[in-house]
Amino acid sequence: MLDLNKLINDTQSHMKKAIEHLELELGKIRAGRANPAMLEGLHVDYYGTNMPLNQVSNISTPDARTLMIQPWEKSMLHPIEKAVQAANLGFNPQNDGTVIRINVPVLTEERRKELVKKSKAEAEHARVAIRNTRREANEHAKHESKGMPEDVVKDAEDKIQKMTDQFIAMVDKHLEAKDKEIMTI
Numbered sequence: 156m157l158d159l160n161k162l163i164n165d166t167q168s169h170m171k172k173a174i175e176h177l178e179l180e181l182g183k184i185r186a187g188r189a190n191p192a193m194l195e196g197l198h199v200d201y202y203g204t205n206m207p208l209n210q211v212s213n214i215s216t217p218d219a220r221t222l223m224i225q226p227w228e229k230s231m232l233h234p235i236e237k238a239v240q241a242a243n244l245g246f247n248p249q250n251d252g253t254v255i256r257i258n259v260p261v262l263t264e265e266r267r268k269e270l271v272k273k274s275k276a277e278a279e280h281a282r283v284a285i286r287n288t289r290r291e292a293n294e295h296a297k298h299e300s301k302g303m304p305e306d307v308v309k310d311a312e313d314k315i316q317k318m319t320d321q322f323i324a325m326v327d328k329h330l331e332a333k334d335k336e337i338m339t340i
Contacts, residue, residue, distance in 0.1 A: 159296070159307065159310075159311045162292055162295060162296060162299075162311065163292075163311065163314055163315065163318070165292075166288055166289070166292040166315055166318065167318055169284075169288040170284075170285050170288055170318065170319070170322040171322075173281045173284040173285050173288070173322070173326075174281065174322060174325055174326065174329070176281065176284075177277060177278065177280075177281035177326060177329055178329065179195075180277045180280075181274055181277060181329060181330075181333045182195070183195055183196070184270050184273055184274055184277075184333065184337070188219045188220075188259070188336075189216040189218070189219060189220055189221055189222045189257075189259045190216065190222075191209075191214040191215065191216060191222065193222065193244065193259075194208055194209075194214055194222065194224070194239070194244075195209070197238055197239065197242050198238065199211055199231065199234050199235050199238045200234050200238070201231065201234070208224070208235065208238065211226060211227060211228075211231050211235070212224050212225055212226040212227060212231065212235060213225045213227070220258060220259050220261075221256055221257065221258055221259065222246075222256070222257040222259065223254050223255070223256055223257075224239075224248075224254060224255040224256075224257070225253070225254045225255075226254075226255075229252075229253070232250050232252070232253075232255060233250070235248075235255055236248045236250050236255055239255070239257065245260065246258075246259070246260075262337075267337050267338055270337045271334050271337050271338065274330060274333045274334060274337065275330065275334075278326050278327070278329065278330040281326045282323055282326055285319055285322045285323060285326070286319065288319075289315055289316065289318075289319040292315050293312055293315060296308055296311045296312060296315070
């Protein structure tokens with residue numbers, strides 16, 4: 156027997172994950188201002204082990220144009236510097252012996268438009284994930300509803316559609332905010 160409330164809760168959970176992933180990906184897109192999330196996903200060789208940068212150092216933003224990486228061990232300065240250069244993020248790290256400073260360059264108009272395209276692509280990925288979740292939930296409801304009244308299944312599909320519309324609207328809000336952030340000089 157189909158538990159429609161569980162199906163709807165599971166569907167909502169999957170859609171929330173799509174939004175969380177979108178937020179994570181949009182955070183990685185730099186908008187001219189320094190943000191520690193720009194270095195997320197960067198790994199450093201830590202005594203033969205590949206470690207995330209945020210597990211071997213503290214990353215901060217002393218001002219809007221500067222990222223500061225303060226390793227917990229001075230011996231990590233050079234490997235962190237090499238990792239930032241190897242990541243090809245368009246940054247030139249400066250090692251002063253105690254911290255690594257990264258000056259975030261001002262974005263050109265062309266680069267801003269590329270970043271808007273990238274953020275739109277990420278938003279579309281999130282929309283597709285949400286729609287796929289809706290489709291799977293509807294298929295599951297139809298498949299598992301043998302012997303149930305049609306109006307119960309129809310109500311579940313309506314709830315799933317309303318939820319889908321809400322999450323798509325969230326994606327659009329995130330995209331609009333990111334586009335505004337990117338295009339603001």
